[in-house]
Amino acid sequence: MKAFPTSRFSIAPMLDWTDRHYRYFARVMSENTLLYTEMVTTGAIIYGKGDYLAYNDEEHPLALQLGGSNPKDLAHCAKLAAERGYDEVNINVGCPSDRVQNGRFGACLMAEPDLVAECVDAMKQVVDIPVTVKTRIGIDEQDSYEFLTKFIDTVSAKGCSEFTIHARKAWLQGLSPKENREIPPLDYDRVYQLKRDYPHLNIAINGGITSLEQAKVHLAQLDGVMVGREAYQNPYMLAEVDQQLFGSSGPILSRDEVIEKMVPYIERHIQQGGRLNHITRHMIGLFQGLPGSRSWRRHLSENAHKTGAGIEVVRDAVASMYENAPKD
Template identity: 75%
Template sequence: MLLSQVEHNCRFSVAPMLDWTDRHYRYFARLMSRHTLLYTEMVTTGAIIHGKGDYLGYNEQEHPLALQLGGSDPADLALCAKRAQELGYDEINLNVGCPSDRVQNGRFGACLMAEPELVARCVAAMREAVDLPVTVKTRIGIDDQDSYEFLTQFIDTVSAAGCDSFTIHARKAWLSGLSPKENREIPPLDYERAYQLKRDYPALTLALNGGIKTLQECQTHLQHLDGVMVGREAYQNPYLLASVDTELYGQTTPVVERQAVVEAMVPYIERHLARGGRVNHVSRHMLGLFNGLPGARGWRRTLSEKAHLADAGPGLLLEAMACIGELPADA
């Protein structure tokens, strides 16, 4: 399957998800869709500037690829954005949606919705530092500040600083009293509010996030908005991505088969092992590849029980595949 960089757009993307959308998942996802915009996990400016890890590393095959930054200091964000541009990222995204206590203590994430002028300064600093698109992922409100007027004031202020692309998580966030998981499930979804934003701001590029599970739902939302961002479903049922290019981008190339994806991951795991990694660093992202098919439980069990072992090798994927047997023609 040809894997090449394609022009930036937000028609379909996989949400940045902590501990999930790492470089291994993104390589795996790219085998199934050439056009999906992929995001890193949120990376804090402090980790990039002061940390010793390779927080910005990625594989060239992952393009188009966006870096999501967490932070609220304009100078630090500008520095990190510049580093990302030098490394070849395709977009810089600012997190204004995460409601966790740890993120709030660092004064970034969803709590920044209450400080639109600060967000605007952050955007302006990054736009001054790089030529890449600088985008914002936000909620529709926070706590009791959840009126449409509050949301539009935020959009007005941040867009005036030069941000013309927003991803709207169509739930408000409670900054206290709910866990991050509960904040993804308990506040009700309000897709109509995102639709109204697009009607009121037709010049802005607006994508929708929150609760989207099927490509049919994506097509419905795309009648109202410029893009859709799918989160947990794209991780837990990753083969959803295999039909994105045909159903949402009009491509006529054949849909990649699951077995071909597994076979393509074998040399990738070989390279990872050669660098000192372990099979489970990669295989944990592949557990849902055969969801809904006979033998899926055996596939998951084999990988879950053996991939962490010190002597596990890339052949474990093929061993796990043996649990699946012959797939139906339309699988």
């Protein structure tokens, strides 16, 4: 297997957003970015009727994020993931939604570090790929630095050497998942302190990062940066990741070149019975901030979902954007 870079730069797992079509789109723009699946529950993998582990070979390096708290089930799913060729398996200890809490996984697991450690241990016994944890800096009133370090101490003692820290605590009651991504204040210094106190661990940061310049600031202190919503809503930021963060001398693709590289993938998807908007919904933000981008978004939104819509809709959307861009 190719030796991929570490999690120096990654895209966060985001439910309904980071599906295999988005991940292929992201990979067109960056060879080195570590991509994550949406969170998949162990129950869905073990008992569900669909193939929840499917992905495109082009997506590597690729991590599977699992939701669960049963060590046996997590180990079973981790083994399946390794057999399918995933490059990493990650445990979700950060999602605060009620549904996730009812399943006894996500952020509420911060209060049970011994259980998380047991899960890590069970997974590491059956796979050779990295087993990593994505977590918060705290939950509810349990948000002291001591609480965070106890969690890290306990889980790392069982062999987890890579943590991605969302630099906000989570309120398990009273805030929606969306509010939990915005209302609790960011505390980057706490994550920096964690790296200073645990220099032997790989520590990546997540939360509120909206540019590669900000990423560079964090990378001066930490091992990795994970970007979420900005990488989805303004995906073209990925076009310079390899050059700016990984030292690549390769060319930076233009937006038009990105679209041309997506054409064969889109056509193959449609030929296999898929719909155009399954893919183009992830491409809406490609021209974010440019003159005429509203026309691009409108044309895709109004036409890509129609029966029989094909690649001509994408080409017409590009033409519409250039036609409607303000002239100098």
